[in-house]
Amino acid sequence: MARHTFRVWRGDADGGQFVEYEVEVNEGEVVLDVLHRLQATQAPDLAVRWNCKAGKCGSCSMEINGKPKLACMTRMSTFQAGETVTVTPLRTFPVIRDLVTDVSFNFQKMREMPAFAPPPGLKPGEYRMQQVDVERSQEFRKCIECFLCQNVCHVIRDHEENKSAFSGPRLFIRAAELDMHPLDARRDRKDFAKEEQGIGYCNITKCCTEVCPEGIKITDNAIIPMKERVVDNKYDPLIWLGRKIFRRDQMPGYLGGPTQERLPVSEIVADRAGANSPYGDDITFPLPTESLTYEHTTETKEG
Amino acid sequence: MTENTQTHGTSAASPRAQETVERHRYDVVVIGAGGAGLRAAIESRLAGKRTAIISKSLFGKAHTVMAEGGAAAAMGNVNPNDNWMVHFRDTMRGGKFLNNYRMVELHAKEAPERVWELETYGALFDRTKDGKISQRNFGGHEYPRLAHVGDRTGLELIRTLQQKIVSLQQEDKAQYGDYEARLRVFAECTITDLLVTDGRIAGAIGYYRESGKIVLFEAPAIVLATGGVGKAYKVTSNSWEYTGDGHALALRAGATLINMEFLQFHPTGMVWPPSVRGILVTESVRGDGGVLRNSEGRRFMFDYVPEVFRNQYAETEEEADRWYTDPDNNRRPPELLPRDEVARAINAEVKAGRGTPAGGVYLDVSSRLPAEVILKKLPSMYHQFKELADVDITKQPMEVGPTCHYIMGGVEVDADTTATMVPGLFAAGEVSGGMHGSNRLGGNSLSDLLVFGKRAGEYAAKYVDELTERPAVRTADVQAAIGTILAPLNRTEGENPYQVWHELQDIMQNLVGIIRRKDELEEAIKRLEELKPRVAKVKATGGRRYNPSWHLALDLRNMIVVSECTARAALMREESRGGHTREDFPKMDPKWRKVNVVCSLVGDQVTLTTKPVPKMPRELLALFDKEELKKYLTPEELAELDEPSESAGGAEAGRNN
Numbered sequence: 001m002a003r004h005t006f007r008v009w010r011g012d013a014d015g016g017q018f019v020e021y022e023v024e025v026n027e028g029e030v031v032l033d034v035l036h037r038l039q040a041t042q043a044p045d046l047a048v049r050w051n052c053k054a055g056k057c058g059s060c061s062m063e064i065n066g067k068p069k070l071a072c073m074t075r076m077s078t079f080q081a082g083e084t085v086t087v088t089p090l091r092t093f094p095v096i097r098d099l100v101t102d103v104s105f106n107f108q109k110m111r112e113m114p115a116f117a118p119p120p121g122l123k124p125g126e127y128r129m130q131q132v133d134v135e136r137s138q139e140f141r142k143c144i145e146c147f148l149c150q151n152v153c154h155v156i157r158d159h160e161e162n163k164s165a166f167s168g169p170r171l172f173i174r175a176a177e178l179d180m181h182p183l184d185a186r187r188d189r190k191d192f193a194k195e196e197q198g199i200g201y202c203n204i205t206k207c208c209t210e211v212c213p214e215g216i217k218i219t220d221n222a223i224i225p226m227k228e229r230v231v232d233n234k235y236d237p238l239i240w241l242g243r244k245i246f247r248r249d250q251m252p253g254y255l256g257g258p259t260q261e262r263l264p265v266s267e268i269v270a271d272r273a274g275a276n277s278p279y280g281d282d283i284t285f286p287l288p289t290e291s292l293t294y295e296h297t298t299e300t301k302e303g
Numbered sequence: 304m305t306e307n308t309q310t311h312g313t314s315a316a317s318p319r320a321q322e323t324v325e326r327h328r329y330d331v332v333v334i335g336a337g338g339a340g341l342r343a344a345i346e347s348r349l350a351g352k353r354t355a356i357i358s359k360s361l362f363g364k365a366h367t368v369m370a371e372g373g374a375a376a377a378m379g380n381v382n383p384n385d386n387w388m389v390h391f392r393d394t395m396r397g398g399k400f401l402n403n404y405r406m407v408e409l410h411a412k413e414a415p416e417r418v419w420e421l422e423t424y425g426a427l428f429d430r431t432k433d434g435k436i437s438q439r440n441f442g443g444h445e446y447p448r449l450a451h452v453g454d455r456t457g458l459e460l461i462r463t464l465q466q467k468i469v470s471l472q473q474e475d476k477a478q479y480g481d482y483e484a485r486l487r488v489f490a491e492c493t494i495t496d497l498l499v500t501d502g503r504i505a506g507a508i509g510y511y512r513e514s515g516k517i518v519l520f521e522a523p524a525i526v527l528a529t530g531g532v533g534k535a536y537k538v539t540s541n542s543w544e545y546t547g548d549g550h551a552l553a554l555r556a557g558a559t560l561i562n563m564e565f566l567q568f569h570p571t572g573m574v575w576p577p578s579v580r581g582i583l584v585t586e587s588v589r590g591d592g593g594v595l596r597n598s599e600g601r602r603f604m605f606d607y608v609p610e611v612f613r614n615q616y617a618e619t620e621e622e623a624d625r626w627y628t629d630p631d632n633n634r635r636p637p638e639l640l641p642r643d644e645v646a647r648a649i650n651a652e653v654k655a656g657r658g659t660p661a662g663g664v665y666l667d668v669s670s671r672l673p674a675e676v677i678l679k680k681l682p683s684m685y686h687q688f689k690e691l692a693d694v695d696i697t698k699q700p701m702e703v704g705p706t707c708h709y710i711m712g713g714v715e716v717d718a719d720t721t722a723t724m725v726p727g728l729f730a731a732g733e734v735s736g737g738m739h740g741s742n743r744l745g746g747n748s749l750s751d752l753l754v755f756g757k758r759a760g761e762y763a764a765k766y767v768d769e770l771t772e773r774p775a776v777r778t779a780d781v782q783a784a785i786g787t788i789l790a791p792l793n794r795t796e797g798e799n800p801y802q803v804w805h806e807l808q809d810i811m812q813n814l815v816g817i818i819r820r821k822d823e824l825e826e827a828i829k830r831l832e833e834l835k836p837r838v839a840k841v842k843a844t845g846g847r848r849y850n851p852s853w854h855l856a857l858d859l860r861n862m863i864v865v866s867e868c869t870a871r872a873a874l875m876r877e878e879s880r881g882g883h884t885r886e887d888f889p890k891m892d893p894k895w896r897k898v899n900v901v902c903s904l905v906g907d908q909v910t911l912t913t914k915p916v917p918k919m920p921r922e923l924l925a926l927f928d929k930e931e932l933k934k935y936l937t938p939e940e941l942a943e944l945d946e947p948s949e950s951a952g953g954a955e956a957g958r959n960n
Contacts, residue, residue, distance in 0.1 A: 012848065026577060026578070027576060028575070028577055028692070029576070030691070033578045039851055040799075040801040040802075044799060044801065044843070044845065044851070045851065045852050045853075049361075051360055051364050051366070051542045051544065052366070052369055054579070054582045055687065055690060056368050056455075056683070057360075057364045059360065059361065073690050096513055098849070100513075107361075107362060107490075111469055111473070111482055113469075115425070115469055115473060116424065118425075124416065125416075127419070127422045128433070128434030128435065129427075129434055130430060130434055131430040134428075134430060137427055138427050138452065141452070141459060142455065144458065178425075184425075
């Protein structure tokens, strides 16, 4: 049993302030347990959105000591004894009350994303796909829609004005998922990603990948391949050659060295939202399609 | 979209003179946005009905995401010997023959179609080598039968249905210029009462959690798909939404509940650390080779194979271990017995002092499979234990014990149409009763909600088509309902709802748990009676905007009545069967197999009656060995079977496939 001070942001759209609570913490507890204890004892009307408390539903997203996290997956043992824990709502979305935000932006963007198009001529029960082919899309379907990636994406974090033109990482993995779906009948996913979703705004800073509680490689496995596929007519032989010879991290203009896990965040000095491209600003996306890291499966495998 | 606001006077007790009510008109309102609700809404919309989906959570967060194992459907992709008749047989055995046979039959026959259909919505199940949907073994299923995606099948199912709903909204946008022209999701909205006029459904009323505003739905048909009741228990795998809302709404609207004494305690919930107590450890851990051991290291499940299952389960560890690679020539390991058997066995081991320090037993997969195989087959279990308990399941065993997981009982429905006793009210998924009898097999719930969700949507739409006149919502009913909703906020004094809730959980956990006794059940009923007036007087602190103490105050009203049904039905049923174990009546009694305990509300009193279980036709009975039937049927029923009949012996050919 230990005592911690919890600084919890309380308020609504009209404003609010931090309220400090002294609270008992038992062995093995997570931040959500402590918030529940606050509700049951000191703050019955503390608004917290949660469901499964097992890291499967993605409801209890919030910022804990400034880091976007799931409250149910943040163990109290990760804090120092007696450390003050500061809990705030997601910053990218409007506050409803206390720790609950209005995440309808994401649902609106999902609604604009063209759905899976079933292949004509195949009846239910006739679908045949190989495990290796479904696995690429399955990675993205692990998404629990906690929207931490959306929250941390600095194209829209503190840049409300970009929201209309930018769908965010959650929707980029959905685009990639459908693009890589072995039987999706649509062939214009990349055009949609560019024209409607604003994938071009993404500067590949990998913040989304870092916060994903499911460990989805959002940037490497979805955004970069989608960016590469976005346009096919800009052909740069130097890049093409570079792709043949070097690994991605050895390519000219690559800022993040192979030992550097976290890319520098230089948005303060940049003239636009988001950090500079790790590829260097002299390289424009998309890169030629020859360098694709995957093939879009076109034919149905025999079953 | 018809939408306007109206003002209603609230009850006299309320200081607010006028309350603004947002009002909507729909053909079909689906309460609940889990698998059953979404599937029902899809079907209703496909039938051309303007449909509303009411979700207590955000869209796509339903409890269905917690389902890990898979959806049982006899597609025969892995073992071609599988077919609907084998699935039927397994389900009836699992439910100890108390099931509504017709629901089991429909379920077994239609599940494959429902699963295949999901692929046309974009679902990506794991595959077999020849590119078909892969199927895995699960407790109580004779063949590998569960369509799955790693151990996150429920998430895949919800996402797929959610995305299908979006795709239908996109079609409506193209046709009418409005995504919500015919299908709208009301997220974070709770229904508190159904409105019934002259015995027929007229609408439903509730509040937005976000704003606290009242919302009224006028609709002639309502589908209940609200899931279960687990939050009445202390140790449960269920999320906060599971407060028995649909059960209670149905009761108050005049419908009946059956089999409320049957709760499934999943044998393997986490027991350590205390904060995650109850969270599920999927059965796939056992299906893929995990074994249960007590503190002495013994694989104790071999000691607990009941007589009825003796022939189907291995007797030695060697045979059990061979089964994983050669299931055709070996019998299955006893770890894969139906859930009630395993839960009781763990309970008994712990009681006998052979439990772990935290009061569970060990579930070990680390000594059975290489680490990389565990990571591949059980990724989210690995994740869950690593993150929540700091246990590496590839290196050390898990500590597990029983957790309240599922209620077999629920709203009494017609098997084919899912219609309840109240015209216009339908129910599907966990909130409905009968399909699973006294115990549900793992994997049968995802397929249940697809099969009966679809049927509920279909028949609700049909009901609307056949109506000549829509029942009108009565203003007095609306006013009374508003009074109920606002009452906890308007009280100047009253108890903290959390306090009352914790007491309710104590009563249910300690007195109406896995093992039950007459005196304890009587004590539980007495204490629930004492709790009722306190529930009616709880006071919510704070305002109307996203106020959890207010929400809990209203949910408590449902939990208490559903808990009372369970306690009273458990006291009435003097036998042990499936999810109902009476220490004082430890045997299964064939006389009780013929009986459903039915709960209804008379005034505000829970009233119990009994009703015969629908009688299985002879050709379905013929799917079983006579010897096996002896364990379930009364001597009179067995004698009947021997009487000559024109269809005798024609089982396999007798029913259409």
